[in-house]
Amino acid sequence: MNQLEKAEQLYRELVNIQPWNTSYFDALNKVLIKQKKYDSSVSLIANRLSDSPNDITLYGMLGSTYYMSDQIELAHESWEKGIKTNPTLYVVYRVIANYALENRAFEKAIEILTLGKSISAEKEMFSLDLANIYTASMQYKKATEEYCDLLRLKPEQIGVVKSRIVSYINRQGASEEILQVIRNYINKFEEPLFLELISYCYSLVGNYDAALSYIIKYESQTKGVGTHIFTLAQELYRNRQFKSASNAFDYFIRNFRDSPLLSVAKISHAKTLESSLDQKNEVLNVDWKTFPKQYKFNKDDYISLIKVYQSLAKEFHYNSISIEATYRMAEIYMNRIYDYQKADSLFSLIIDSGTFTNYAVLANIGKGKITIKKNQLTEAFHFFNQALLNDKRDPTNISECNFFLAKINFWQGKFFEAKNYFNESLKNLATDFTNDAIEYSVIINSIKKDSLNLHRYALADLFMFQNKLQEASIKLKTLAENDNLFLLNEFAKIKLAEILISNDDFFKAADLLENLSEDKNMAIFRDKSTFLLGLVYQFGIFDSQKASLFYQKVLEKFDNSLYFDMARELLNGIITKNGNK
Template sequence: MKRAIILFNLLILSLFSYAQQNEFIIAENYFRNNEYEKAIQLYKELYNQSPYNTNYLKRLITCYQETEQFTTAENLLTQKLKEKPNLTYLHVILGYNFERQEKIDNANYHYQIAIKSIDKKTNYGSLIAGLFKNYNKLDFAIEVYQKVMLNNPKANYGFQLAQIYGEKGDFEQMFESYISLVDKNDNYLNNVKRYTGKYINDDSENENNILFKKALLRKSISNPKDIWNDLLAWLFITQKQYSKAFIQNKALLARNPDNLGKINELGEIALENKDYETAKKCFDIIIEKTNYPQDKFRAINNNLKIAIATKQPNIDERFNTIFKEYGINSKTLFTQIAYANYLTFTKNNPQKASLILKNALTFANSKFIKASIKLKLGDVLVYMGKFNTALIYFSQVQTQFKNHYLGQEARFKVAQTSYFKNDFKWAKAQLKILKGSATQLIANDAADLFLTISDNEPKDSISSGLKEYAKADLLAFQNKNDEAIAILNNIIITFKGQPIEDEALFKQAQLFIKKKQYDEAILNYARIIALDKNGIYVDDVYYHMAELYNNELNNPEKAKEYYQKIIFDHPSSIYLVDARKKYRKLRGDDI
């Protein structure tokens, strides 16, 4: 019997709770739609049912204020304070009610009561500060948080304080607060990087960057810790000052060998951003100090990439030295892949590369490494014009790794190879799948090639120039740039006025840039704009022109002109965000 009564009571309670929740949802909808009179009726019922629910009370008071029923709100709060004088946070709400009526003295009187009450009731400090923040009384919120931390040394409201300083535009104090937070507890480091990262950028002369750096240096002098080196390195990486970041990370490594990972990470970032000198310094340290063979060989391979990119002499000898020292085996598989790539695309010796890769397949002990070898072997075969054999290798990877990045890459290579051999229908079928399901980089490449084929497919057996364009694309893939430029030139003349013309001009401009023939590239871009100011390539042209003037020709005024064209004339362009950021930087704005 008792059990039945308990179950019945629980059922009644759950039904009551459900009904109350439903009423709250309806009230919230009225509130969000500014239907305050309707919301008042529901919030009154909810508050009467649950008089200790602060949310109901605050919502009800806000509704009264929005409908200018200030006296009703005041009476309700006064009555509540008479019943429960210990609920000192209500003085903030009451004070704000007076402020809404421009009764500033009355408002400040109640604000001060709330602030002073923290000395006796510290547990209300966070609530009182939060209310001040919500009412945009930021100085009062700061005062409360500081008072709470003074009264209770274990309390830590560093994040809240920093965010308030940020809202006030007091970035110096904001950075000081974030740094003090890390000073108290290293575990806040990643959160501090995330929040601070919203206010700094890649410009070392930006005011916020300078303020943050000064705050770090002050703290590192007054209280030396490894964490300041870490934050300085992070700042320098953000500013693309990789050599300065290297100094900080090297200092960390000297104190703790476990920091070798930071050196490795910096090397990868520097390599990606073509700071080859810093990248090599990092990888040299990894080769010397790491205990992990995988990291060592990755660093060796990265140093070889740097040697190739910077056209250092005796590259073949460097590869052979590595093979003599470590052997041609499973340990050096990725070095073998790198060597095959170098032999094919730099030395024009795909036959030797093919033999190296086929041999590597015999002792690869991982299906993922085997797939990587097959993809590279397929590339080499495409280079040699052996499309059907290449398709076999690509298709094997695609089948084995259907929902993996490797499978998506293989599918794109199948499509690209089919395009090279003029099987445009099959290429489009593969690209259509990739456009929506692949990773962003592959999806973008797939979409571009899909549009190239779709816009220029031959109709009724009449040549459209697509076969010739695919041939030029293949030559560009083979790094035979002069031959590709010559074919594109013929396309531009032969198919003048047809859709393929702007494609050919754009492709040729990219190859001119690769050969550092910038004047020729600019002429091509100008011809594309002259063909059609609203063409599909116009925003690409403007962005590439801006980048050319900004990065290669040291002409920031011209660069600004073309970034600005994207911002004002092409607001839906994929380049908009980058163009706006770079334009503001060139103009000297704080970003």
Template sequence: MMKHLKHFILIIFLSVSGMATYAQTPDEQLAVQYFQNKEFDKAVVYYEKLFDKSGNEFYYGYYLECLVELGDFKKAEKLVKKQQKKSPDNPNYAVDMGYVYNKAGEHKKAEKEFENLINQLTGNQSHVFEMANAFIKRNELDYALATYEKGRKLLKGQYPFHFEMGEIYFAKGDLNGMVGEYLDVLLINEGYLQQVQNYLIRIYGSEKFGTAQSGNELIKNQLLRRVQKHADKSVFAEMLIWLLIQEKDFNGAFIQTKALDKRQKEDGSRLMHLAQTCVSNKEYETAIKAYQAVLEKGKENYNYIPSKIELLNTLNQKILENANYTQEDLNTLEKSYHSTLSELGTNAKTSPLLKGLAHLNAFYLHNTEKAIELLEEAITLPGVTKVFMAEAKLLLGDILLIEGDIWEASLYYSQVDKDFKHDPMGDEAKLRNAKVSYYTGDFAWAQAQLDVLKGSTSKLIANDAMSLSLLITDNSTLDTNLVPLEMFAKADLLSFQNKDKEALMTLDSISHYFQGHELADDILMKKAVIMEKQQNWEEAVKFLKKLVAAYGYDILADDALFKLGEIYQFKLKDLEKAKEAYHQLMTEHQSSTFTVEARKRYRELRGDKIN
């Protein structure tokens, strides 16, 4: 079907655009020039001459158009009849005749010409395409539809022309007809699901076609009818779930997914996929319901353990991403980890839970000793994957760094770097080792590693490497006092170790003893980051505003504005100020890597519909 649709579009394009740029001879050049300037009385002379000389179909089209534009309908009719005699089976000439009649105001004659042509249609697929395309070329879309409808009957289901008719309905602005044709494709072949979604997404959120309903409502209503009518066809329920996800109606998607899972007697895989989509959209409550629905299938279900693990991961994200989580929340989460591990046991399958619990202990419960113990247990479990072991070692290195055991941390990073050469995982390990060198004041060695990482296949790692490299380069030239940078690196490490009070004191010392130093904007950014970590959003905003006001066109200004937008939007819920921050970023830092996302968020906050 898709092959024919592309062929159909190509034919139309060629028939309309033709060879307008082909002109080579002086006569051809003049003909094109006069035609483009709408000087049809002059163009017709040349096109008549060119056509009479060559009989070329291309010249025929322009010659006919000139005659019609000049109102010389008798001569135009004579020209078309001459072509019809040469090629009586070519439907283009019959359509051209109707076109001439319509232009002459003889609409009855045109209708008769078109109807006679359709009556001559045979059950030949190519003939159907040719005739329909002839009508489309003259913008006779209703007759093109009639051609396809008759062709559908004549071919008796061999080829139903759903895609082609859907495109015509779309061109007519008949969204209901368009949606119906595309959805009917799925009755024939469910393999076209992705293509149908791609076509329908064009009208998602659309209200521009003069219908009482939006594109979403039209699609949803037709899908609901088909779900009821074709209960045995899961594809329509899948389409409905897809539409609900597009609308961000995750709870509705959950209800439909759960019903489909039950109807199809599935193992919960569909529910888990939906849960993952919900998590990526921070719809944690719906994700939790989806995972719980899988767990209700019982422990013998294949997805029970994965769902149990992902449920806990989701609870983790829900709590830790909340701006106002409490110690009680953390304690409850810790208990959930322990109860789940107690139920499922400690093994390779549950090793991610050990890692998650270790992270919770190290960075939120401040029990690094317990965290190290959990990770050391995890990496010795039989059957754990190489990737998991690398992730656990990176986390273990981070925790050892918190504990001040810098060289032991570096050893773990080096192990991962060695095991994952030329891989983003190895690059991440190398980046962390570069930071160790930076923390300890070995800026030359840190710079050497960062230079390598600038070419990382991971854009995030490459950007982080570039940022740290610039910080070191800008503050460690031959004639530069390295003490401020060493102090800043120390503050960076203290912050990483959750010694925020000492970090802030160190940053203040730089500002006091080295007033006007180039690190001033970095100091403000670091203070803002520390305040974010402490969930002190007002203080974070204060430092970011200072940075933007004093260093509005320096390298960190766009970062600061984006952070401001995020804090206002997601933490303080001050949407107007979020809009202001995003707008300032868009207008003052147009080349920033944050600009695209800032524009998207600005438009969403403004209420624009974004597909």
């Protein structure tokens, strides 16, 4: 006797002792089904039905047994008998339909739920159930019709409907069916809610102009105050759809002049124009570099943008919009036009007028970076320290300030103090400074006894921040060519590779990095070298196939690497892009 037979015998004894115990009854039936003793299961359930003829679960179980034994007609007949026990109670239809679903009898489940929906006052429950089944069986048109029917009954379910549609809209052939159904409902019923829904769906499939057009119609029909247009504009901005976001903000500004959101919309519109301009000038294609050269932007475009911010600072001089607009101007002068004097004066204005805002923190950080470029390290230390003392600092600000305070000490040869500040920066591992802080800490811990050469390396590092790449190269080559310098010459080689990248000498950089990545004596740098190779081939040489190989190598060989997550993200981006071609 095998284990299932023993279980059957045991459960039969228990059922005889406690015939009222449904747990024993269910367990016995499951054991019979596992042994494919379908006749015994039918007999067991039929006997129980003779005592409880109105128990709908028994009809459901009986139908399941018949279905598993390929007696489809008897299965359907059993389920239908279950419904007839109480045909006016909506829960009966849902219970029996669930048994059909467990057996993947989708069409029968749909038939049962449709019948239940027709007689029930609680139609919304059936719409959700039916929509789920239609989605599972790839009948997207019917699923969407059920959701639209649900919205006609319960408009407050719009959030639920959106969350359900987003789960299948990107499946093959689904989007057009969804959009066509909603268009039909818009034409058939004068209910603005469908305008909101179709706008959302168009946004999901990337047709942002249509999304804006329909949400404008929605606001018009509901006599709204533009909130939905504003929300769409913000969403488009977050998704880097700057042109469409700009159009949405522009429409809002022109048509809702009395809105309390007007000032936010105007500054957001300006930031959208700035992001669009950055995108146009391919800023993103240099930001991957550790030390990007000063990029030659179209100065006139940014001057025009500064005038927009100037106008906003004047118009909203009484609130925080003025401070934000001033900060944006300072950032443009510092990072796009490279007019450090004007940037510095604007940062000073922010510190004076917005002391109790986070922009004062950012302004001190900005002034600190400018004074470093001027080689005024003591003054720079003061500005970062002021930012750190400001109560409006956030966790990222704290990490950045500690990181730069550490680097200033490092550049000044104060290695013990630098190490302490790097440790403070590393208390928050979720920032962009983590990898570099760890690297500098390793340098200090490993080479602190050779303070003379460590100071030479620190000076080269300062030159790199100041964009004095030629001076930095001279210092680094001296260190890189000295094989007697434990670790330091390897650090110098990595920096030299980064300088080659900054100078767009990508093939030389690739050669150097490949040597570093294959040198087994340099285990500490192999993951970084491999990751940098991926960046060089992806963004410098534009060979995404080869870049993928290096990112994959990081994932396969360096699963504990600090660059693991970034490599995976970049690799997934390449795969997604190639898949969409």
